Structure formats: structure tokens, C-alpha cells
Amino acid sequence: MRTALICNDTRGGIQPYLALAIELKSRGDHVKVIAPEGYTRLAEEVLQPHGISFCGLPGDVEAVLRNPEVAQQMEKGFWATHRLMIQHATSAMCDSMRTGLAAAEQSDRLIGGFGGMLVGESIAEKLKIPFIQAHLQPLTMTGEYPGLLAPTWLPRSMRLLNRWTHAASRQIFWQAMRPALNTARKTILDLAPIRFWGNVGRQKSPGELLLYGYSAALVPQPTDWPQGAHVTGYWFLDRRADWQPPVELVRFLEAGPPPVAIGFGSMSSRDAGVMTRLVLEAVQWAGQRVVLLSGWGGLPVTSLPEWAYALDSRPHDWLFPRCSLAVHHGGAGTTGAALRAGLPSIVIPFGADQYFWAARLQEKQLGISLGSRTTVTSHQLAQAMQLLLNNPDYQHRTQACAEFIEQENGVQRAADLLMNSR
Template structure:
């Protein structure tokens, strides 16, 4: 017989039955050319994986959020000023997609978090298992091959795949790999350690944005999520998105920079939205994210961000909010390394060499790149160490002034070279600059051109050379530029400033600073994380596994009064512009959700029937088949009913939000009534909408003409009359629809939180298994139990 643990693992197996309905061969729905007539914006995909953007003019009335007042901290450093608060010891999963250069900074972060008392699991590609385990961290495999991903990106640097790629079936392969990694990331939150079998349930998530599972896993678990990355991913006026190549425009540069982030996010979501939403529905039992919301989730949810680059190289933009930090590059503790005799002999046999290497880049013509490198070195008359990398450079070359090497820690090697030439990965760039090495960057795709431009702006190297334009002559000139005294001076000046950074330490402080500590801390054992909330007669106490187990065991509380705590619930609300587009969008989304739910009514029971039949044949019995099909039918009918109820709420809600947001279109501020999480907050927001809507609507009839006349005379008075009348109609409509829709949404979310979905059942099972494990490993003596009971009673009496 299978136990609950086996069912949980089978249900959540990467690439399992939940994904059988996906059309993997369908190309992602990208638009080659995106254009907005209203604001004269266009974006065209380039061959290097970036977007060529033109913004020729901005529609009158278009406004950007105000820029906060400049302070030395926001312009330069970003160090926390307040005293550190106490925090509980947490189970943290770090989710990372990418090459070794992407993973390595998070190993350094994980070591610092572990030193702070947390249990840290790093979830990434299987090939990095030994690297992570040797660093003293727990490892969880997510699948996916970073070498294949890198080869795909070099072969298809544009976001649009080539015809050759489509013919070869690479699209289906890549999309299946992404689906496998999404499932792997979900398992990394609740599955046992694959090596030791020790249970684990995530209490916080740290991730790099390309892992894509972060928001959604955090929403399913109702825990905090914190994004950390090596390149800008948050909207700013200071510089464009690294994946955007801004053309000369008539628009203000800061406006162009700001808008570039939205365009890149939209095109990125177009390529992954269907895969992510399929996984949300069938694995996490969450609603699909609407197309107009998906690209902007980080901004809408105000997700904390920590950027791991040095503010000496790129200062924090002053239009970034307080929950976005720039903390410095993440450097791990330098590994103990003894050079091979070959490397040691080469370094001692002459002047400092130049380092050339392209790490995890997988090239289609490594022989051609090798020839370019060799000719450039000979032209400059320098000595060089060349890393073979994943492309295996240097085959068949023999030259006493050139040493081809395999893997060697950059932290050690860059202390012994005169300059570095590489692809522009953030980690390699950081290591070179930290060691005062003048740097030439040869970008292939992604954010690599951005780092090349930042190095050039700091005068620590020449302008980046696109790999397709690289020649032996261009490379020789770049190396010569790096060897100039003034270039060396600029690089060493940067290195001197970076030595004052404490990247991983400040990142850990940033993580702690953004945690909802009050919701996460056990009220009886402050160093333990709260997992349960005890609730009885309007009294509530947040309890850890240890505290809850002790109180239940001594008979002081009943287990039926415990519920899993939601430390950071996530609600995805749709931003509206007007009632007409709002209701149209809501209707389309509702039809899609109901269609998906109706499809599940047919397909889910059939899937369970086939699974049960296979199981019964292997176990010589079929008594469970009808039961499994019945449960699946009941669950799918429940989902359809839920989708039907949600449709009845979404349409009036879209009207309410649409009418509320109309004044934004002509520059007026809109009241924010606060979030809706349950029936109580829904009632409060509904009441506010009615009261403020009526008041603002009538008041606007008099205030708007008066303000307009005071500002622009007769013309302003006429405009004020128009906006006053428009506000009277829209704000009163919001008051009426909102008074019904907002409480209904709160009531729905209250019941939604109590619904036992497959994913919620898996979380509860994982928590019980983890609690049982702790009970056997953490003994509680009678004295501690007595102290827990006394503290518990004090908490209860305080609430009476």
C-alpha cells in the first residue's frame, strides 16, 4: 500500500501527469513588433536577446510616479540605520536558475544565513549538487540542464526562436524543461531532503527572478518571498532595462528608461505565462494570473528586492522604494586552492598574464574563437591564461606564451593576472573589479552588455565588444586599452571602494528587515518560527511546532483548535483603468477559468481512473478505483462551482474598480481603501467605498471647478466642471458597486482560505511530518513544559 508521503511525492513529480495537456510544441505567443499608438511606443526584438525600443512621444497627461527626495543613502550607499531586530530561526529555501556564476553568489548568501542561525536549502540544477553540499548547505535538485539552457540562448539569443530551432524541436524541449523546474521548485518547499530524508517545510523563499516559481510557491504557502539578483529588474528612470536597447527618441530619457521595464516584462511573460498558469492550476491549485497582471506582479505585490552589485559601480537609483536595496556583490569565502604545477610554473615564468575566458557560454564555433584569441595575444605580445570553459577552447593549440586551463577559482586566479577578458557575467565582472583588474567584456546575451557598459562608464575597461563583431584586431586593441596606466588606476579605485562593501552581510540584514517578524514568531519561544495559530473564544496565540506539541501533549490545548498560520498571504488583484475594459477583461478571464474548470470535471476523474487501475493491477486489487474517481469528481465539481461563484463576484468587482480608477486618467489621485483578505476587511473596504465615494463625488462638483478656476481661470473652471461631473458619476458608481463587490470578495477569500485543496493537503501533511520529526529530535523537559504553560496562560489572560 502507498502511504500519504508517497502520494504527495507522486502527485508533485516533475513532468508528471499534471502537464500532459500542454502543447509543448506550440511556440510561445511572442509578438515580433509591439506598438502602442497612444504613447508612440514600439519594441522590436534584436539578435542579442535584448529589445530595440523607440518611444517617440508621450501622450499628454501621462505621468510617472514622483521621485523621492534625494538623500546620501539613496544616492550612494544603502546601509540600514536602525538597530537589528530579533528574528526567529527559519527554514529558508533559495531558488536559483542559471549557470555556476548565477549559483555561486547564492552559496555565499546561504552560508551567511546559516551562520545567522537559519536552516538553508539551495534548490537548483542537479549538476551543482557537490558544489553546494561541499559548501555546507542543503541541496535540492530541480532538474533542468544549465548547459542546454546556455546553448539554447547562444543559439537563439533573441527572445524569438530561429526557424532552425523550431524545426529541431528545441522549443518543446525548453518548455518541458521549464515545467520540470517549476515542479522541482515547488517540491523544494515541502519535500524531504533527498539525501538524508529529513523533513523540510519552507518558511521563507529567496530567489533570483528567472526561477519564476517564487511568487507562486509563496502564495500557496502564504510565506514571505524576497528576490535577489545580479542585474536591474525594477523600474527606474536612472537607466533602461538591461535587456532593452533604447534608440534615440524625442521622449525624455528618464521616461524612456522607466517604460522599458514594462515592455520587457510584458514580452517575457508572453513567452512563459501559459506554462506558469498551467502549473499554478494543476499543481498549486491557484487561479491563473491574468495576462495584464503577470508582468507586473513584483511591483503590484511590493516584493522586497536586494541587488547584489556594488553601489560604487552602480548606485541605488533614488526612485526605488525602501524595500529595494543595493547591498554589494556577494562573494563567498575564498576556497582553499593550490595551483597545479602547470599553472604555478607558468605564472612564475614571466610577466603577469592576461586572463581570457567565457565560462559557461556554449559556442557553436569554438575553433574560430580560439583562433581569434591566439592571434590577438600574439599581436599584443602578452602572455595569457585562457580558460577552456564549456566550449572547450584551445583544442590543438601549442604556444609557450599561452596556457589553456580547466576550472580554476577566479578568487585566486584574478590576484595573479594583469587584466581580464570575459563574457560579462555579473559574478566574473565582480571578481575582476574586486581584484583591481582592468576588464574587457565580450557579451553574448542578456545582461552582459549592461555590465560591459557599466565597466566602460567607470573607465575600468573599453566599451564592450559584441561576440559577433569580435575580431583578433578588436580584441588586441581592447587588451592594449586594459594595460594603459589610467585604466589600471580606474580599476584599482573601484576595487578600493568595493572593499568597504559587505554584500552578503548587508543582504541578510535586508532580508531580515523585510520579514513580517510579528506574524512569524512563536509567542512562547521567540527564537522559533510560528507554524500554528491556536484560536478559541476570540483568543489567538501563535505557536511553533515545539510549543504546540508540548501544550497538546500535556493536555493544555486541543489539536482541533490549531490551524496552519499564514505569515504572509498573497492576493493578486487586477489593476483597472476604466469600467468598460475592466469588465471585458474580467469576462474573458472568467470564461477561461470556467472553461478550464469544466475541462477538469471530465479529465481529472479519467486521469485518476487510469492511475487507480494501474495501481490496482500492480497491487492485485481494484477496490480503491471507485473511491479515487469519486474524490476526483467531487474535487473538480467543487472547482467548477468555485469558478462560477468567482465569476459572479469578478464582474461587479471589475465595475467597482473600473469606476474607481477613472479619475487616474485625468490626473487625479484615487483613494486606496486597503487590502481585502477576509470578510472583515471586505466589509471595511465596502463601507469606505460607499462613504468616501459618495462624499468625494458630491464634493468634486464644487471643489474641481474652484481649483480649476484658481489655477487656469475660465478655462480651468470649465475643465473643473467637466472633471467634477465625471467624478460625480464614477465615484458614486464605485460607491454603489463597491458596497456589494468588496464584501463579497472578502467573504469569498475567507471561504477560499478554508478550502482543502490538493496542494493545501500536501502542505499540511508536510508540516505534520516535520513536526513529528522535531518532536523526536528536540526533547522538552518538564520544567520547560511548565514554563510554556505559564507563558501561554499569560498570553490568554492578556487578551481577555
């Protein structure tokens, strides 16, 4: 079986598909990964040892998120950020379609989530091969909980309202992309316009396989989902066997109690200095030590006190078990990594699905959501740290969640379903 996985996202939204590619390769599939060219180095480091090929899609997600204009728009809220990111995706649509088509030509099937589905579903249609949806966020309609973009103040007990919020959340993303997608379908693929409402999170035929790569411990599989839709558990990409941590980091960790880990993944900030001062003040007030994960978050880390250590992003599966709690943006990947390590979370969402994950963590009493990053204060953050660290119930719940996630073995479960669907 020749399988291509197509993904177009930030690093946290790409790593799960790399893990799935490696698992499928280990079971005998000939596998190719199609992802933004800005991740070529990451993909080659991870995939080459397994004999998995990589094709880069045009565009650099990292560069877009670091653009001062994007950071400025992100500070204005979800809708401003949404419009800007749609503009970027639209401008790259035709080039992505052309590149993806060439990369997938010899494949027997295509697999991808929403970002990859934008071009991948049409490419699969052109090549007359199946496209299998494999998402990192819940997109299939249900009455049991609200949709990704539903306001947190909406009542959760109204099943019809919950179902409507799922439909609305999907269409907010889908309708913005549909015109550019149809242009690319016509000019690159010579295909008719796609279905008006799209197929995101929907089965085109009864029982069609539809995968969700997150844990049922956080969002259980709804009883009203159709047959063929599965919550498998997270698809974790573990560090390479030969990876070694920096000596200075090991020394810092061994010099005192487990620190708080703070980082905001791929999210940018126009004034990262303000965020750095805020988190350092909060850590000091809470009487904790801290590891600052700069990554793409842009946190400037000069002249740090002895109780703080700064580094670029390191493997979560190594670092998080050595920490006391995690402060992050609520991305699906970071949320899963913290739960896997048994860490309570404090979430400061930036946008998109991050408010959804923050709400689920708070609902399950696995963490605290502090709302928008534009309103959070260092005092609020310090209080949240003290609450989580001084309340053993949070520790017990997150440890139980970690054990559940370990038993799920999400990437193997997803691969089992994919192998059986041939």
C-alpha cells in the same frame, strides 16, 4: 527561521545564492538550496561543510548550452537564443514546480532571483509563505538609466524613455514564460492564473524587501526607487580554504608578467576553434601572456605556445588578482569578479544582460565593450588590450572600484536586511 533559496541559472547565476545561503546559515537559519540538478556536485562540495541541504531541479543547463543547436541559434543573435531558452524552460516548468514544491514544504520563506522566481513565487503562494526577490540584475523601474535589454544607442537622458525600457525588458522575459507558468500553477498547485504583468522587480506591498546583488560602484542605487529596494553589493562565493592551485599553473604565473585572463563562462560556441585562434592572435599581437579559461566556453586548447596556459574554470578570487586584465562575456558574476580584483575588462557579449553590463563598464571607464562576438576581430581585441594595459587611468579606476566593493561587503549587507525582515 527555515529559509529556502531557489535559483535556476548557469553557474555564474547560482554561485551568489550559495554564498548567501552560507551567510544565512552562519547566522542561525536552517537553510536549503534548490537549484538545477546539474550543479549537484558543485552544491554539495560548497554546502555540505556548512550543513546546508540541496535539492536538484530537473534539467541540465550545461547540457542545453553545449547543444549544437543552441550554439547555432546563439550565433543568430539575442532573439533566436531567447526563443530557444524559453522553449527549454517551458518544457521543464511543471517538473520544476512539482520538485520545488516538495523541497520547500517546511520552509518559512523563499528567496530567489528571476530564474528561481518563475516557480518560486507560485510555490510560496501555495505554501502561504513570503517570497523575497533577490536579483543579480536591476529590474526595478527607474528613470536614471535604461533597462537590461535597451539598445545601447538610445539616449540615456530621457527619464520617461528609460522607465519604459525597464518595463519592456521585464515583459520580454515575463510574457514568454507566463503561459507555461499558468499551466503549472493550475495542474501542479491548483492556483488561479498569475497577474498578467507579473511581479518581477515590483513590490506587492509598500516597503517590501527587494535585494540586488551587484555593486553600486557600477550601477548606483537610483534615487527614484521605492523604500525597501536595496543595492547591497556583490554576493561572492569564495574558494574553499583547502583549495590548492595546480602546480603547473603556479609555475606559469611565476615565469613571467601577469597574463591576460580570457574566458566566456557558460556561453557556448559552435566553432570554438575560430574563437580560440582569434584570441591567441590578439594576445600575440598585443605582446601578452594568456590564461585561457575553457569552462563551458568550449575553447579547444591543444598545441598552445609557451606564452599561453589553458585550464578549466578556477576560482576567480584566486586567479584574477594574479592577472593584468580580463576578457569575458559580460556575465554578472564574471563582471563582479573582475572588478573585485581591480582588473579592467574587455567584454565580448553573447546575449541577455551581458550587453547591459558591457555598457555600464564602458560608461564608467572600467573597461571596453567590443560589441557582438560575431563581428569582433583579433586586431580589435589586440588594440583594446593595449589601450587598457598602457593607460594607467583604467588601472586606477578599477583599483578604486575594488576598494569600494570590499567596503560594501555585499553578502553580509544582504544577510543583515534579510535577518531584519523576519
